[in-house]
Amino acid sequence: MNTLYSTLLLVFLMMTSYFGVYCQNEGNVAKLPVLMSIPPVATLSLAGDSLNFSIKGKGTSQVITPNFAGTTWLNYTSVVEENSTNLISANLTTVDLPAEVIIKLKVGMATGAGYGQKGVSVGTITLSNYPQTIITNIGTCFTGQGANMGHQLNFQWVLHPNYDEDLLKEYNLKDLKVGVTYTISRND
Amino acid sequence: MNRLKCLITFFLLIFMHGITFGVITRSYAYTIRIKNIKLIRVVGPSTINLVINTSIAGSSIMSATFARDSSSYLQMTSIVPENVQRRIIVTAKDGAIPTGMKLELSAGECFTGLGDLGNVKISPVPLEVNIGKDLITGIGSCYTGTSGYRLTYSFGPDPNYVGTIMFNTQNYVSIVYTLTE
Numbered sequence: 481m482n483t484l485y486s487t488l489l490l491v492f493l494m495m496t497s498y499f500g501v502y503c504q505n506e507g508n509v510a511k512l513p514v515l516m517s518i519p520p521v522a523t524l525s526l527a528g529d530s531l532n533f534s535i536k537g538k539g540t541s542q543v544i545t546p547n548f549a550g551t552t553w554l555n556y557t558s559v560v561e562e563n564s565t566n567l568i569s570a571n572l573t574t575v576d577l578p579a580e581v582i583i584k585l586k587v588g589m590a591t592g593a594g595y596g597q598k599g600v601s602v603g604t605i606t607l608s609n610y611p612q613t614i615i616t617n618i619g620t621c622f623t624g625q626g627a628n629m630g631h632q633l634n635f636q637w638v639l640h641p642n643y644d645e646d647l648l649k650e651y652n653l654k655d656l657k658v659g660v661t662y663t664i665s666r667n668d
Numbered sequence: 669m670n671r672l673k674c675l676i677t678f679f680l681l682i683f684m685h686g687i688t689f690g691v692i693t694r695s696y697a698y699t700i701r702i703k704n705i706k707l708i709r710v711v712g713p714s715t716i717n718l719v720i721n722t723s724i725a726g727s728s729i730m731s732a733t734f735a736r737d738s739s740s741y742l743q744m745t746s747i748v749p750e751n752v753q754r755r756i757i758v759t760a761k762d763g764a765i766p767t768g769m770k771l772e773l774s775a776g777e778c779f780t781g782l783g784d785l786g787n788v789k790i791s792p793v794p795l796e797v798n799i800g801k802d803l804i805t806g807i808g809s810c811y812t813g814t815s816g817y818r819l820t821y822s823f824g825p826d827p828n829y830v831g832t833i834m835f836n837t838q839n840y841v842s843i844v845y846t847l848t849e
Contacts, residue, residue, distance in 0.1 A: 508848065510710045512715075515839070516719075516840075620832070
């Protein structure tokens, strides 16, 4: 019998804890608190016609070659804190790039659909193993998904002005594959 | 002895006359008063938690991130004077709705109870701080029973102000329901 009473009490407590009248009720007035939360958002991805490799998330990578002629588009969604912005940086993830070879990355201005405070391109940078900012001042926004949305990325492979031709012959430039990683982060 | 019989017969006749014809009519006036009743309450969790979320890069903040909650119910009992209809007004108070965001409320049809349960607004009601808005109108004498109107809260970006949305971990507002004429 005690077990029965305990079970009934437990069921009652469970019911009241989930579905009891918790709001403030006073005659013809009832009140209920609502908590609204907006988490920070910072996601980016790549879109284009000849991507070798792409991972969605805060860090996104692709593999490019000297013959890479496709066009890449950088898509992102961002929700920032007040008085704060996000930025996107890029860096090479392959360390065996010949010193005679320079890869330039040209970042276009945001185009296509989307809404909000989209970022500003820094223009053209020379990629290195260290992250460099390519897009700044990203507020709360989204660029839209897919090609022709967001920022267009163009790569240019050039030889160093004072390159050593003999050293360069040691490399098979056609077989070069270089990884590029993009990261969206808070601009502290 | 004859005199005694006559006396008994006389009294019997008087007594029977009284039974047969002595109907006494009394009138009592009763005043039945039905109280003017207006009671409402909301049952459900102690706090409604609404968190927007998006994880697809480039996707619209507007479409993918509306947070919804339908776990609370509005119950009421109402007895109205003749030719009077009531309504339930909903007001956001004691807080603020985050910039660039919309907080909307809708009430589903009430399938329990009896009486003149009124008409719920077909479109979700956009809530504004300190501005009362009709949620249910045309309420007469009724009761909702133990279920009531299912309330659905919807929290998401306002398409016209997406760029102004800011990361915000906590933002409270009280939703006040008032049953009134």
